[in-house]
Amino acid sequence: MFSAYSGALDSYVYGPICVNKQQRGKGVAQLMFSELIRQVPNREGILFIRRDNEPSLRAHEKMGITKVGSFFFKDLAFDVLAYLSAAAENNK
Incomplete structure (x- = not known):
């Protein structure tokens, strides 16, 4: 995942949520x-979701989390997504 997208030095891995x-x-x-x-x-926040988990990908897209990369692990495709709050974006 981190070779597909390294993120900021103080980023954190988000999820999974159930x-x-x-x-x-x-x-x-x-709400969570x-x-x-x-x-x-x-x-x-950085997360990864299996590409075939369309409900989760749609839900995270609705929350404003965007795809920033992808990778394969054991022949499974994953999308890497990230969220950066407006305040953090302004501090860049």
Whole structure:
């Protein structure tokens, strides 16, 4: 993952998150993500998601997390995504 995208020196790995099947689509992941950003402001979060996990990729895209790279591990394709808060972006 880090060879596909190294991120900032103070970045952190975000995830995985798990949402109960009955709670999916109700904004729970967005609430967890918003709380994470509140608790860890001004830093870049990096995550990786299997490319065939389309629901997770869509959910993270809705949260404003963007694809920054990709890699293969054991013949599985993964996308690397990153989120940088507006405040951290302004500090670059």
